[in-house]
Amino acid sequence: MKLDAIPVVAVSAPGPHAALTGNAGVVLREIAEKVRMLVDAGEASTIDLLAMPLTAADLDWLRESLGNGETHISLNAGGESRLDETSCPGVWWVTHHNGQGGVASAFIEVAVVPELVKAPIDDVAAGLDRLNLLISDLS
Amino acid sequence: MKLDAIPVVAVSAPGPHAALTGNAGVVLREIAEKVRMLVDAGEASTIDLLAMPLTAADLDWLRESLGNGETHISLNAGGESRLDETSCPGVWWVTHHNGQGGVASAFIEVAVVPELVKAPIDDVAAGLDRLNLLISDLS
Numbered sequence: 001m002k003l004d005a006i007p008v009v010a011v012s013a014p015g016p017h018a019a020l021t022g023n024a025g026v027v028l029r030e031i032a033e034k035v036r037m038l039v040d041a042g043e044a045s046t047i048d049l050l051a052m053p054l055t056a057a058d059l060d061w062l063r064e065s066l067g068n069g070e071t072h073i074s075l076n077a078g079g080e081s082r083l084d085e086t087s088c089p090g091v092w093w094v095t096h097h098n099g100q101g102g103v104a105s106a107f108i109e110v111a112v113v114p115e116l117v118k119a120p121i122d123d124v125a126a127g128l129d130r131l132n133l134l135i136s137d138l139s
Numbered sequence: 140m141k142l143d144a145i146p147v148v149a150v151s152a153p154g155p156h157a158a159l160t161g162n163a164g165v166v167l168r169e170i171a172e173k174v175r176m177l178v179d180a181g182e183a184s185t186i187d188l189l190a191m192p193l194t195a196a197d198l199d200w201l202r203e204s205l206g207n208g209e210t211h212i213s214l215n216a217g218g219e220s221r222l223d224e225t226s227c228p229g230v231w232w233v234t235h236h237n238g239q240g241g242v243a244s245a246f247i248e249v250a251v252v253p254e255l256v257k258a259p260i261d262d263v264a265a266g267l268d269r270l271n272l273l274i275s276d277l278s
Contacts, residue, residue, distance in 0.1 A: 025277045032274055035267045039260060065273060071256060075210045088270050090263035112260065117210060118252045119228040121178060127227035128174045134204060135171055138164045 019057035027052055034110040038090055044111035083114045158196035166191055173249040177229055183250035212256055222253045
């Protein structure tokens with residue numbers, strides 16, 4: 001399928017997408033700027049989606065526009081966090097849930113890898129101590 | 140529960156764990172050395188589990204000893220890959236499946252973050268081109 005054969009959703013038009021405010025397009029432009037910063041300067045950044053004037057329809061449109069990528073991460077520290085790469089590599093849709101399963105926060109993270117996935121080196125060192133204890137019990 | 144109250148599996152002993160060869164303990168020591176390299180020198184490394192003389196029971200014992208961590212990653216590029224952090228931060232159990240769902244390879248990756256999760260910067264740049272195309276269609 002050619003790119004120009006894909007129907008384009010006019011975000012500012014009324015009709016079947018009446019709940020769209022046009023703000024999702026603005027966020028999409030901001031994401032593109034941040035991806036440019038990542039490519040040009042290696043600089044990672046985030047956008048707090050719940051702090052933006054976006055309706056549920058805007059969020060759906062944004063998510064659909066960004067598409068679904070290959071990498072999906074779940075992380076459980078208290079509530080569950082989901083970090084889904086979009087079809088734009090380096091653009092991650094991050095959702096943190098509270099203990100009751102509700103959405104506590106939602107971000108776009110523009111980064112080679114989301115910060116939360118990286119094991120803090122202090123934790124790695126503490127884990128090594130436990131590993132050495134386990135090994136000393138073997139012999 | 141105190142640490143010394145946890146029953147220790149004697150890997151070299153016969154009996155209920157007869158299929159254990161003792162090699163899993165050797166691999167566990169190698170993992171600890173590699174974690175030490177990560178902590179001291181920031182150097183990441185991998186161990187090819189299928190290239191080691193490990194029985195299925197050895198692998199089960201190793202996996203159980205390393206425990207289950209907070210971060211779980213699935214990645215689909217052809218076959219599915221699973222990258223599960225163990226309870227030792229920075230020690231990842233990585234399994235690649237072939238198109239038929241069988242295990243094609245299995246690794247221990249000792250790293251702050253598994254290499255495969257990082258978006259290659261060339262892919263990020265290509266994604267930016269697509270994003271800009273999408274944005275130019277909005278106006």
